[in-house]
Amino acid sequence: MKMKDAAAAIWDKVDDYVTEHLIPYDEVLERVLAANREAGLPEIDVSRTQGKLLNLIVQIKGAKRILEIGTLGGYSTIWMARAIGDGGRLISLELDPHHAEVATSNIALAGLEDRVEIRIGDAVLLLEELAKEKVEPFDLIFIDADKPNNPNYLKWALQFSRPGTVMISDNVIRNGEVIDHHSTDPRVHGIRTFMDMLSAQSAISGTAIQTVGSKGYDGFYIGVVS
Template identity: 65%
Template sequence: MNPSHTWNLVDQYITEHLIPHDPILEQVLSNNREAELPAQDVSASQGKLLQLFIRMKNAKRILEIGTLGGYSTIWMASALPADGSLVTIEHNPHHAKVAQSNISLAQLENLVEFRIGNALEQLAQLDAEQTEPFDLIFIDADKPNNPGYLKWALRFSRPGTVIIGDNVIRNGEIINENSVDPSVNGVKEFYTLLSQESRISATAIQTVGSKGYDGFVIGIVN
């Protein structure tokens, strides 16, 4: 059997057994397809994983860099307490409009704050506003800027803050020394910074499934 076909079937098995059907999340994915957004949402099992991290951390403040259509945003925001908050940053106005509609569908508007524009500029604005530290930060935007996002994430952290980076295996291309792909090289620099940064202890997990061969970096600020 083709390995990728097996990965898809196993992902379906996991979803059927461990993730209750949620018509709102299904509608969100449908809305994203109809709006012709890139099919880059996390999988259901990955969304559930993010939700579990938030619950394990008892997180009340979340920063998401890269909203897309809000699918991962909904997974995370739904794990927050009533007095929690999630700040999400999206560069593309069309994506942000779809995401805002999806957040409203999920009735989570009171927990989610949108920042629309260049992520590095929006992060600088948050800093200018003297934002409080976050409990969990999810980095899932353009990969060439991952090193910059990590530097901001550390600035917005305190001891115990969890930092998660998505799409950090790139189908194994991170070990290709000759890669000229800006996304691959951005992720490789992300790893280099993590290896040199004493403020965070991190590891990476390779994943296979409906999203192909990729993975997460997961770290905790010391």
């Protein structure tokens, strides 16, 4: 345990170092995190370094249409919405009305109401509604919601994709528990099924990146639809 504690302390310090040197202080984003805490939201937002990574991937891709599954307080939403620029559109799906209310306020604080739409309800049902609306494919899809439903989200994400669509899913390593086939955690089972589906899916090519830092030991899946 002491070795793990020591490693976590180093991860935190390295995150602080990287943030200090590469990610300038952003008053709006700090106010967003403060608003989330004050509203009692779980502190499971992506870290600043991870938010910046999402922002950069959106820029590299040149994405103008983004689907986010799981809004929470809108922290990751803001990182990505800033990168799509004027004329871009981001649709974010959130189950909890309270979370959505906080996120809506945060997005207004960031001045991004013109490009972000939050839809409230069960994400699977909301995805069905999007299909009925015959929405255009998205350039980037970020999955960061309830992990047991990741297999369902993957099915819909592929439906809303086209060749070149970038797909990202957070929390796929789960402190290494993803390799434990004896796990009784439904979140681990959701990720393992998600990974099994990806391994059998020829329409998307990707990898998983293990991450350490202020959010502990976890990782992202990143893929591109062919």
